[in-house]
Amino acid sequence: MKNLEGTPLDQESFEKVVKIEWKPKIEYEWDCGIAISKFLEGLKKGYILARKCNVCGRVLVPPRMFCELCFRPNDEWVTLSDEGEILTFSVCFVNWDATRREKPEIPAVIRLYGASPNIGILHKIGEAGDTLEEILKNIDIGTKVKAVWKKEEEREGAITDILYFKPIK
Amino acid sequence: MNVYIVGMGISLPKKSSSEFSFREMIYEAAIKAYKDANIEPKNVDIFVSVSEDFEEGTSIFDEYVPDQLGAVLKPVHTICADALTGLVSIYSLIKTGHFKIGVLEAHSKLSNVKNHSHLFAMGLDPVYIRPLEVNPYFIAGLEMAMFLDSRGYDELDAAFVVSKNKSNALTFGRSPFGTTITPEEVLFSEPVSEPLKRLDISPNADGACVFVIANEEVAKERKKDLIRILGLGFGGFTPNIEMWRGDAEYLEVASKKAYSMAGIKNPIKEIDFAEIDDTFSYKELQHIEALSLSRVGESAELLKEGFYDLDGELPVNTTGGNMGNGNLSLMNGARSLYDAVLQLRGHAGNVQLLDPETALVASWKGLPSASGAVVILKREG
């Protein structure tokens, strides 16, 4: 192959070239639809809703009004426990903009009791320690956790109405 | 091996679809399409969806495609173009001989975007155009001025498009934006980017549309409603607005291919009716000329003579086009295709033409693009 094209810029040369900055102002208001509206309404009231498909028998959360595998409208609302087990987790030391966090954050996929095997939701784990060592000592795949809710009057019908899940015995 | 449209479903266009999430809306269109085609999604070999990230407000919208189509763990991909361009993908995939049945999905949740000007602005070249910080509708105004000027048309000529299409929509009944409106009323509506007025712009709408496409072997099991894809083409001009001179060259590129595939030499004679993008009023005239459905500079006169009316020689936008059905963004081509198939099947109700056989559908990707696609359909059986 011939000599490859490309003009890499280091920080210094980047300062010197002409640049254009653009801050976008596109705002969205996404329609939640039937399933998610009801789910968020449930969170506001302090319970976690799933949908059940009576053909394959799966209890699905996040809820949807159809079973994507049987491809039919699914059948009923089911209230799940706010306790469950960790399917997988991580200990994250950076923020979304790649800046470093002082205290790590613990995202996890959690299967709530009442949902089908491997049917988890994304949330965070709290009260599990401040350092990697402590956290790895306190939680693992399979660890039992329980939702810690916002105070009822502060809930707004959002996934953040659950503050985090904490490990329990 | 010919390729056919064997099923279709729609979540009807409307100003807002707030009762449904995008998933639920698409699901509605999907089950209708599968029922119409009498298949189950597990029999489908390939799926194509059309979307653009900034319009959805989601990066990599491809992620959210499979579930509501019954396409989990199936070959699925997204095309970032108008639905008709997506149809080319399905058609080609089937033509390779490796796949029998394909599904095309398109939808619009434009009502969820709160400031469309900023959305379109993101589509402008960030080096030379966007930093002017002008409302992006100026591009339609500028292009309209170029087009009218180059043809010797005036604003009233374009306004006739609005009048015709909104009237067709009213006759059809299903289209949400049908009304009676005179060309003069369009002219006296609020100026947006002179010569473009408020009523020269089709109103934004939501909806979803799903098609089932199949090869001959599968299609021949259907006794009736066989709609064959006779030809397709897609094309682009250049995204650099400085290069534009008022012609829709993207549809010249696209239609050249489609006509040659379909063996069409004289489109005005051989096409029975056409569904053509009219996102802005002047676009219909510009597109008619690019598609050789009139000579350059003659479309406005033909329009006023009634040539493109429901009872004219070559009806255009029989169900009201985007003016009557709303601007559904990347779904525009799908909605047009849906209505063209209705006509060919004889299911177009009040606007049903007399025994049409060959239809042309042409789409434009929308502001600020210069790309589009053409499909030619033929009724068989």
Place this chain on the structure above:
Amino acid sequence: MPFKDFLESFSDIKTQKGSIPVWWIYTAGLAGDIFYEGLKEGKIKGGFCEKCESVIIPPRIYCEDCFEKIEKFIDIEGPFVVFAVTDIYFDLDGNQLDKPQRVGLMVLPNSKGGIIHFLNPEEEIDCGDNVKPVFSEKRVGSIKDIKYFKKDK
């Protein structure tokens, strides 16, 4: 309505608000850098394609017709001619402007492309008029280093 249980689903929570929370710093690029450095000096730069022997405005590092690399950049001497004009009545946020902005496409005879910019609001300028750029006093390497185009008599 394709779903079960629609009637019992009442909720006040209808929508979720959001945005794509990033912004961008674009480099003007190899050709854009030449163009904007030119503006700083009060000049308009174009590219020259050796293959089709055309001037290309604004400059790019390729000729989009010939798809050949452009390595020659030249100063454009006017006058520009107004090819098309529009009056836009709304700002970028969609608010009605007190007075419409006049935007035009300015082209150079026998060249490809052109410049899209504002026209002098104080003059009656129309298609076919000769125009020339009026530069800002303080120029920083931005499209707004040109204030607008005015009539070139």
Place this chain on the structure above:
Amino acid sequence: MARKVGILGAGITKFMRRAKETGKELAFEAAKHALEEAGMDINEIDCVVISTAPDAFDGVHMKGDWLSDGAGAKKKPFMRSFVGGGSGVFSIIHGWYLVSSGFFDKCLIVAEEKMSSCMPHPQGAFNSIYDQFIERPLGVNLLWIFSLEMMRYMKVHKIPLETIALVAVKNKKNGLDHPCTQKGISGEYTVNDILNSEIIAYPVHRLMVSPVTDGAAAMVIAAEHEVKRRTDKPIWIEGVGFCLDTSYWTNRDLYYPKYVEYAARMAYEMAGIKDPRKEIHVVEPYDPFAYKELHHLEGLLLADKGEAPKLLEKGFWDRDTENGIPSSPSGGLLGVGNPIAAAGLMRVIEIYLQLKGEAGKRQVKREIKRGLAQAWGDLMQVGTVVILSK
């Protein structure tokens, strides 16, 4: 019916942390390079396929349209396909079906990414890949999904971190020989170097992650009659596969990429491959994160579940292996850089060059007749696979 499709030429730019060029300019450089390698003029091209990952990187809505003039698509049919990170490898599948179907004879494929435009950090663009209703409000970031998947994969198979670090060691070393490698990312590292780099999202360490990159790649493909007319050393596209899993990623067991397996099976079937471990001789699996290469090798059925790490320890995937399958001889995304779509196409180009015997210092030792490139994308969801042969 299916026509045979072959490759006529390929081009690529340098991979850079930050390029002065705009996205259009990068696309032009790669496209022009590919046309030169193919000995073709733009007028001979019938259609253009454009591939590029989220619009939020370059910061342009309808990015495919915006890139089109730089990709040589003026007054031509062009189309952009999009399957997230899988787009680069998908682009050749896209070109394949447009040519194989008889729709066009000659197709130019252009893949571009300019991630550096995105502020405050390109990673931010990934926030909006999550579900807007119940995931984004949690304050998500890109690393979450990878670290969650890696944790599940490691725990299920009891894979030591040291072994995963070995992927980075191998690929960063291989990358030293790649002409477009991004400055400062390839090199001779030890397992300790990798494990001593800071933990960004346990178990992911900084040196297990591919970098932010600007760059472009391109390829010219054509139908059989055109290929035979133009080259005596044809390389053919023998099989393609792609598959998308559910978007409810938290409803799946992340330890195994079923979507890659399904995509691979589709490609193997098309290519008539019965025993991929014998019939695939070189492989470029997608490695944006170190564990991903192993994860994907298993999904490609080139190793049993949980066995790819053990084979790695034995040198089975090394470039100079004599009885193994060399994996990522290019250096992969960890060793060359990761301009998403362009990186995917770079992997296809590597297989093309390896089969032609033109990979220079990177040429694998063992004899090869057939190679595979794979990419992955979306929310742990997409597999795209292409098989090339002499």
